[in-house]
Amino acid sequence: VPKFGAYFMLQTLGEGEFGKVKLGIHSKYGEEVAVKLIRRQAAGGKMAKIAREIEILDMLKHPNIVRLYDVVETDKYFGIIIEYASGGELFDHILAHRYLKERDACRLFAQLISGVWYMHSKNIVHRDLKLENLLLDRNRNLLITDFGFANRFSHNKNDLMETMCGSPCYAAPELVNSEGLYVGTAADVWSAGVILFAMCAGYLPFDDDPTNPDGNDITKLYAYISRTPLSFPEHLSETIHSGAPTYPLSCATHGLPCMVGILPLFSHSPLWSLS
Ligand code: ADP
Numbered sequence: 419v420p421k422f423g424a425y426f427m428l429q430t431l432g433e434g435e436f437g438k439v440k441l442g443i444h445s446k447y448g449e450e451v452a453v454k455l456i457r458r459q460a461a462g463g464k465m466a467k468i469a470r471e472i473e474i475l476d477m478l479k480h481p482n483i484v485r486l487y488d489v490v491e492t493d494k495y496f497g498i499i500i501e502y503a504s505g506g507e508l509f510d511h512i513l514a515h516r517y518l519k520e521r522d523a524c525r526l527f528a529q530l531i532s533g534v535w536y537m538h539s540k541n542i543v544h545r546d547l548k549l550e551n552l553l554l555d556r557n558r559n560l561l562i563t564d565f566g567f568a569n570r571f572s573h574n575k576n577d578l579m580e581t582m583c584g585s586p587c588y589a590a591p592e593l594v595n596s597e598g599l600y601v602g603t604a605a606d607v608w609s610a611g612v613i614l615f616a617m618c619a620g621y622l623p624f625d626d627d628p629t630n631p632d633g634n635d636i637t638k639l640y641a642y643i644s645r646t647p648l649s650f651p652e653h654l655s656e657t658i659h660s661g662a663p664t665y666p667l668s669c670a671t672h673g674l675p676c677m678v679g680i681l682p683l684f685s686h687s688p689l690w691s692l693s
């Protein structure tokens with residue numbers, strides 16, 4: 419078994435932008451970790467971006483955000499050693515069930531919001547929230563990962579960010595309409611709404627699916643995001659159909675007294691903009 423730092427390297431967990439993510443086991447203590455490998459060659463001039471990803475992850479300590487354990491450097495690789503999420507991607511969890519029970523979606527959504535609320539309170543925006551970047555631990559608790567697009571935001575600059583990033587399907591209308599200037603935290607809130615929709619419906623509300631005549635190229639997808647009112651599949655409960663922000667989000671998870679405070683933010687988000 420090949421070794422990387424103190425870890426034995428086992429199977430591949432996912433494909434990253436600059437290399438694979440592998441399961442590692444500590445050679446002495448047997449602890450399971452995820453090793454996000456970055457080939458120095460592939461990373462090229464993007465080392466500053468990777469350093470920022472590591473620096474931001476290091477700041478965040480929350481039960482719904484993957485923990486950074488260590489960074490290991492070799493001649494060829496940078497290895498980010500992070501908490502292992504053995505339940506895999508939320509994406510696959512939804513596919514396996516077709517769509518989630520509203521109770522389960524609610525529980526996971528409360529955990530997502532707990533993590534997002536926490537990072538925003540630390541002046542960090544994620545900017546790439548999507549089903550592939552949300553993982554589950556062995557108890558099916560949600561873990562936010564992949565801070566590769568995350569950045570600090572400052573209230574002084576009026577919370578505007580200059581770069582466009584993340585997946586187009588999760589992009590907020592003000593983002594697609596503003597030619598790159600948008601409110602960072604609100605973009606995360608919109609993406610969280612898209613994720614909530616996807617959990618409950620089993621598909622993305624705005625997709626670049628070629629069977630959707632309006633979504634098969636990015637300009638059309640953006641036009642679609644900006645002007646299409648959402649409709650929900652039949653099977654959803656009356657509470658969701660009516661789009662009420664009073665939907666009983668489980669505030670018990672991780673004690674979320676903040677939930678009441680942030681509900682108005684969801685007026686931006688697809689779920690609440692239906693009526
Ligand atoms: P990238 O920035 O290139 O998208 P990610 O950090 O999102 O890389 O990792 C890519 C994929 O690897 C994820 O979508 C997931 O499937 C898997 N993965 C990443 N981190 C973990 C982890 N901590 N535990 C389990 N799987 C992981």
Ligand code: MG
Binds near residue numbers: 550551564
């Ligand atoms: Mg990713």
Ligand code: MG
Binds near residue numbers: 435564565566567
């Ligand atoms: Mg990334």
